[in-house]
Amino acid sequence: MIRRLVVLMLLVGGAVLLEPLRAPTEGVIAPRSLFLFGILLLTADTFGALAHDLRVPRLLGYLVAGLALGPSIAGIVPVGVLEDLSMMKRLAVGLIAVLAGAELRIADLRQRGRVIAFILALQTIFVLVAVVATTLFAARWIPFLAGLSASTAFFIALLFAVMLTVNSPMVTLALLTETGAKGPLSRTTLGVVLVADVVVILLFTGAFSLAQASLGGTTAGAGVIMGQLLWEVSKAVLAGVVVGGIMSLHLHFVKRELVVFAVVVVFATAGAAEALHFELLLSLVIAGFLVENVAPVRAEPLVETLHQAAVPVFVVFFAITGAELRIEEFASFWPAVVALVLVRLIAVFGSGRLGGLWAGAEPVVTRYGWTGLVPQAGVALGLATTVADRLPAVGLSIQTLTIGIIAINQALGPILFRRGLERAGEVTAV
Amino acid sequence: MQTTLAALAVITVGYILAYLVFDRLRDRFGYVGGAEYVIIGFLLGPRMTGLLGAAEVQDLTPIVSLALGWLGMLLGTYFRLPALARIDTSHLRIAFTEALATFGFALAALLALFHYVSGYAWPEAIIQAVTLAAVATLSSAAAVDALTGRHRPVSPLVPVLQFTARIDALIAVAAFGLLLAIFHQGQVSLTVRPPTATEWAVINVAVGVSSGVLFHLFLGPGSRSDEGQGSRLFVALAGAIVVASGASYYLNLSPIYTNLVLGFILANSGAHRDVTRLLLNTERPVYLALLVFAGAAWSPSSPELLFVAPLFVLIRLAARLAGGWVAGALSAPPLLRTPWLGRALLAQGGIAVALAVNYTQVRPDLNGDLILTATLVSVLLFDIVASREVTQVVAASSAVGDPATPTDVARPEPLSS
Numbered sequence: 001m002i003r004r005l006v007v008l009m010l011l012v013g014g015a016v017l018l019e020p021l022r023a024p025t026e027g028v029i030a031p032r033s034l035f036l037f038g039i040l041l042l043t044a045d046t047f048g049a050l051a052h053d054l055r056v057p058r059l060l061g062y063l064v065a066g067l068a069l070g071p072s073i074a075g076i077v078p079v080g081v082l083e084d085l086s087m088m089k090r091l092a093v094g095l096i097a098v099l100a101g102a103e104l105r106i107a108d109l110r111q112r113g114r115v116i117a118f119i120l121a122l123q124t125i126f127v128l129v130a131v132v133a134t135t136l137f138a139a140r141w142i143p144f145l146a147g148l149s150a151s152t153a154f155f156i157a158l159l160f161a162v163m164l165t166v167n168s169p170m171v172t173l174a175l176l177t178e179t180g181a182k183g184p185l186s187r188t189t190l191g192v193v194l195v196a197d198v199v200v201i202l203l204f205t206g207a208f209s210l211a212q213a214s215l216g217g218t219t220a221g222a223g224v225i226m227g228q229l230l231w232e233v234s235k236a237v238l239a240g241v242v243v244g245g246i247m248s249l250h251l252h253f254v255k256r257e258l259v260v261f262a263v264v265v266v267f268a269t270a271g272a273a274e275a276l277h278f279e280l281l282l283s284l285v286i287a288g289f290l291v292e293n294v295a296p297v298r299a300e301p302l303v304e305t306l307h308q309a310a311v312p313v314f315v316v317f318f319a320i321t322g323a324e325l326r327i328e329e330f331a332s333f334w335p336a337v338v339a340l341v342l343v344r345l346i347a348v349f350g351s352g353r354l355g356g357l358w359a360g361a362e363p364v365v366t367r368y369g370w371t372g373l374v375p376q377a378g379v380a381l382g383l384a385t386t387v388a389d390r391l392p393a394v395g396l397s398i399q400t401l402t403i404g405i406i407a408i409n410q411a412l413g414p415i416l417f418r419r420g421l422e423r424a425g426e427v428t429a430v
Numbered sequence: 431m432q433t434t435l436a437a438l439a440v441i442t443v444g445y446i447l448a449y450l451v452f453d454r455l456r457d458r459f460g461y462v463g464g465a466e467y468v469i470i471g472f473l474l475g476p477r478m479t480g481l482l483g484a485a486e487v488q489d490l491t492p493i494v495s496l497a498l499g500w501l502g503m504l505l506g507t508y509f510r511l512p513a514l515a516r517i518d519t520s521h522l523r524i525a526f527t528e529a530l531a532t533f534g535f536a537l538a539a540l541l542a543l544f545h546y547v548s549g550y551a552w553p554e555a556i557i558q559a560v561t562l563a564a565v566a567t568l569s570s571a572a573a574v575d576a577l578t579g580r581h582r583p584v585s586p587l588v589p590v591l592q593f594t595a596r597i598d599a600l601i602a603v604a605a606f607g608l609l610l611a612i613f614h615q616g617q618v619s620l621t622v623r624p625p626t627a628t629e630w631a632v633i634n635v636a637v638g639v640s641s642g643v644l645f646h647l648f649l650g651p652g653s654r655s656d657e658g659q660g661s662r663l664f665v666a667l668a669g670a671i672v673v674a675s676g677a678s679y680y681l682n683l684s685p686i687y688t689n690l691v692l693g694f695i696l697a698n699s700g701a702h703r704d705v706t707r708l709l710l711n712t713e714r715p716v717y718l719a720l721l722v723f724a725g726a727a728w729s730p731s732s733p734e735l736l737f738v739a740p741l742f743v744l745i746r747l748a749a750r751l752a753g754g755w756v757a758g759a760l761s762a763p764p765l766l767r768t769p770w771l772g773r774a775l776l777a778q779g780g781i782a783v784a785l786a787v788n789y790t791q792v793r794p795d796l797n798g799d800l801i802l803t804a805t806l807v808s809v810l811l812f813d814i815v816a817s818r819e820v821t822q823v824v825a826a827s828s829a830v831g832d833p834a835t836p837t838d839v840a841r842p843e844p845l846s847s
Contacts, residue, residue: 003647003648003650004648006647007644007645007647007648008648010644011644011673014640014644014677015677018637018677018680018681019619020618020619020621020622021618021619021622021625021633021680021681032676032680033492033676034491034492034495034672034675034676034679034680035672035673035676035677035679035680036676037492037672037676038669038670038671038672038673038674038675038676039669039673040669041665041666041668041669041672042648042666042669042670042673044665045662045665045666045669048662049662084489085492086489087486087489087490088492088493091493249446250445250446253446253449253450254446254449257464257467257714257715257718259715260467260715260718260719260722263493263719263722264470264471264474264722267474267481267482267486267490268474268481268482270486271474271481271482271483271486272481275481308661309661310661311661311662311664311665312661312664312665312668315665
C-alpha cells in the first residue's frame, strides 16, 4: 500500500516536471484532464484496496479517493477536469442502469411485490413527513426557508424532503456486486431502490412544479402539472421500449461484442435524452428490464457482460462522485445537516422495520431491510443540481444542505448495508 | 421526437444489415475486421444523424486514449526478452527486412505523391508521408491467427508471418512516434527553452520508460489474480494507460508509442502473465470501440474517397508486395523462401486505425480527415481479402491441413508468454 502511494506521489511529481513543456491550451478535453483522470483511477483503486483491507466497502475507498483529490481537499482534480469527465460519469450511470433494470425480474417483483410496495410506501411517507415537519419546526436554522410565507415554506420543504426520499441504485448494485450477496434482503432492497427511482421522479416533478408555482415562477394548475409529469414519464418509458427493442435485436441477430454494443447504446440514448429531454436513467432501467423480462431473447450474456464490466464502471462513478462533493460548502450548516441525517435515518429505520413486519417479509428483511435504504448518491445529487439551476432564489442553499446530507449518507450507508448483508448471511464473496 | 426516433431506427437497421453482410464475409472468407462498427459510428456521428455531436465525440477522448494506449501496450507486451532471445535469426532477418523495405517503398511513393503531385512543402509532405507509410507498413497477425484457429498449421511460414506482423507494427509505431517528436507541434512555456527534435525524442522514450518503471512498482512483482478476478487489474491498467496517454497528449507526443514502451517494460516484469492475458482478452472490444469512435469522427470528402484513398490502397499493396518479395525471395533461407510474403500480411488491424486517430488528434491542421479516410478505407478493404490471401500463401508454401478438420490448436501464445 505504501509502495502504491509513493508511486502515485511520484506520478504527480513527474506531472509537475512536465508542466513547463507545454503552454496552456484550450480543448474540449484538456490533456491535463486525461492525465488526472488516470491519477484518479489509480488512487481510487488504491483506496478501494485499502478500504477492503479495513473491511469496509471498496466504494467508500473510491469516494474518499475522489474527495481527497477533488476541489474540496487537495484540489489536484479541479472543477474543470470534472466537467470534462461528465461524459464518463454519464456512461457509468447508463451502464449500471441497464444492469439494474436487467436485475429486476418479474418473478421477483411478483413474489416480493407486497413487501417492496409496503417498504417503499412507508419510506416515502415517513421521510416526507419527518423531514417536512423537522424543517418547518426548525425553519429559523434552515437557510432556504428564511423569510418565506407559510405556504411557500411548506412547498419548498416538501421539495427538499422529496430529495431525501431518494435511494441509491448505484450503491446497492455496487455492494451486491462486491459482496456477491444473494438472498431475500438483496432482492428486496434492489426492488425497493429501483422502483423508488421511478416514484421519486414522479414526486419530484410534482413537488418541483408546486414549489416553482409558490415562488411565483409559474401559475400552472394541477392538471397541467400532472400532464407534464405524465409526459416526462411517457417519454422515458417510450425511449426505454425503443432502446430495449434495439438491444433485443442485437441479442437476437448479432449476439456478440456486447460491451462495445452496450457502450454505444448508452451514448446514443444519452444523445437522444439530451435532444428529447427525458430521464436517461429511467429509460435505461426500463430497457434493461424489458430485455430481461419481456423480449424473446436470452439476456444472460448481456447481464453477464455488464457484471464483468461493473467494477471499473463503479470505480469511475464513485471516484468522480467523490471528487464532486464540496464539503467546505456545507461546513457552516453542519448542525442542520447532522440533525436531518438523523431524522432521515430514523424515518428509514421505521419504514424498513414496519414495512417488513406489516407485509409479512422474511425476518432478515424486516430486521435489516432499512440498511439498504440509507445510501444516497448520484440521483439525489442530480436532483439537487436541477433545483439549484432552476430555482436560483432558494436552490443554491437547498443544494448545499442536500449535498451535506448525501455526503454523510453516502459514507454511512454502504457500511450499514454491508453490515446488514453480512448479518443476514447473504454475503458470498469475501 | 420523430427525427430522433428515425435516427435511432436508421442506426439500428444500418447496423444490423451491415453486421449480416460482414457476417457472411466472416463465414465465407474468414473476415477478421469490424467494418460494421465504423458504419455504426459514422451513422451516430455529426456527419449523419448527429446523435453524437462533435462535442460529444470530443468528450469520448478518455475512452479513445485508453483504446490507443491499450493497443500500444499490447504490442509492447509481445516483446518479452527471454522469448525474443529464442527466435530464429532467419525469422528476425525476414521480419525486419520486410518491415523496413515496405516502409521504405511506401515512404518513397507517398513523398513523391505529397511533394511533387500535391505540391506540399517538404516538412508537410514528410509528416503526411511518414504517417501513411507507417499505416501502410502495419500488418496484423489476426488473419494468420484466424487461419491457425480454423486449420492445422503445419507450414513453417506461420510463425514467420506472426512475428513479421509484430515487427511491422513495431517499426510503424516507432516511426510515427519519432515523427511526432521530431516535427513537434505546440508551444512550450515561456520559462523554458524549446527542446530540440532529439530532446523531444528522448522525452518521449523517457515518459514511456518512467511510466513503465512506476507501474511495475505500482502493480507489484507478484500475480494479481489473488486480489479477485481481472477487473481490479483492469482498473489499475486502465489508470496506468490513461496516465501515460495523458502525459503524451499533454506533450503532443504519441500515446501509442509511450504505451508500447510501457507494455515492453511490464512484459518483462513479474506481472507480465496477468497483464498480457488481460490485454489479449480485451483487445477486440477495445479495437471495436476505436472503430466506433473513428467512424463517428470520420468526415470524408469526395476527393479523398475518390482519389487519395484508392491511391493509398494501391501504394500500400505495391509496397507490401515489394517488401514481401525482398524479404521472402531475397533474404529468406530456402525453407522459408516465398515471393508472396507480402500477400500474407495484408490485414492491417487496430493499430493502423489507432495511428490515424492519433494523427487527427495531434495534427488536425494537416489533412487529418484525409489520413483517417485513407486509413479506414485501406483497413476495411484489406481486412476483407486478408484471410483468403493468407490461406493461399500458406497453402502454397507447404500445406494447410484439411479445412474440414476441426482444430485443436488455440490462438498461439504471444512472444511474451
